[in-house]
Amino acid sequence: MAEPGALSEIDAGPAGLAVRLRGVTKVYDNGVAALGPLDLDVRKGEFISLLGPSGCGKSTALRLIAGLNAPSSGEVGVAHRSREAQAAHSIGFVFQEPTLMPWTSVRENVRLPLRIAHASPAEADARVAEALAQVGLADFADAYPRELSGGMKMRASLARALVTDPDILLMDEPFAALDEITRFRLNNDLLALWRNLRKTVIFVTHSVFESVYLSQRxxxxxxxxxxxxAEIRIDAPEPRTEDFRTSPAYAGYCREVSNALAPSYAGQAVS
Structure with missing residues (x-):
């Protein structure tokens, strides 16, 4: 077993795993047992959602995978393309709040991880332009966060996570605060990005409907x-469209997931 808090490397071959958790627990200093024991495998290129009640450790799991917190016990394994990739931001993280710097432009917000990684100006310019184009913000590179809608701020946050070309994208309820129409549009755009880039995506949500629409599992x-x-595989045809949202298959999966989730809310107020 790896030393608690240390990320170990796992098989990154064509059929390998992107993430492996074994016996992972997290107990905070105040004595709250937040997570585990948790065993989870995530395949390379897979899109999975973590779904559960508030406080069940979904966000904690993401932070452990990202190396932002150390597990109390167990092993967190993450695959990388190379040791160089491991050192250079091979995990991208999109938080629930966009956390953009208000005093600078969208372009400079997206450039921040590359500054930290000491990328050359030419490389940074090219990567920032590509990331902004991927999320549909190429025309807003010089805008400031205060000039953006909520959905556009989240797109900028997503571009910042993608700018280092990470292997794994961790997303912590990124669309929870958005209106339904904007949320649906960003769901569609996120799926299009995933199909094009084939990143491994681990997505935290409270929404049964969102999880069924987005996820393979x-x-x-x-x-x-x-x-x-429970683990529920969503065997829906690709690409998913609005027709899937109104299909009997979608309704059936939502019912199955809701039934699996119900015991987790027993004795709790649903949030």
Whole structure:
């Protein structure tokens, strides 16, 4: 077992895993047992959602995978293309809030990870332009965050996560605060990006409907301390369109996921 808090490398071959959690737990200093024990495998290029009640450890799991926190016990394994990639931001993180710097432009917000990585100006310019184009913000590179809508701010946050060309994209309820129409549009755009780039995506959400629409697999978690209650594969044709949202198959999957989730909310107020 790796030393707690250290990310170990796992097989990054063509059929390998992107993430592997084994016996992972997290107990905070105040004694709250937030997570685990948790065992989870995520394949390269897979899109999965973590779904569960508030406080069940979904965000904690993302932070452990990203190396932002250390597990109390167990092993977190992450695959990388190379040791150089491991050192150069091979994980992108999109938080629930865009966390953009208000005093500078969209372009400079997206450039920040490359500044930290000491990328050359020419390389940074090219990568920033590509990331902004990928999320549909090429025409807003010189805008300031205060000039953007909520959806556009989240696109800028996504571009910032993509600018280092990460292997793994971790997304912590990124669309939760958006109106329904904007959320649907960003769901569609995120799926299009995933199909084009084939990143491994681990997506945290409270929404059954969003998880079914986006995911290849949904990991339903129990109430705190979070463990896996069920894993449900969504075998829907690709590409997914608005027709899928109104199909009997979609309704059936939503019903199945809701039923699997219900015990996790027993005795709780639904948030």
């Amino acid at each position: 949904i990991v339903v978690m129990t109430a705190r301390p979070g463990r896996i209650a």
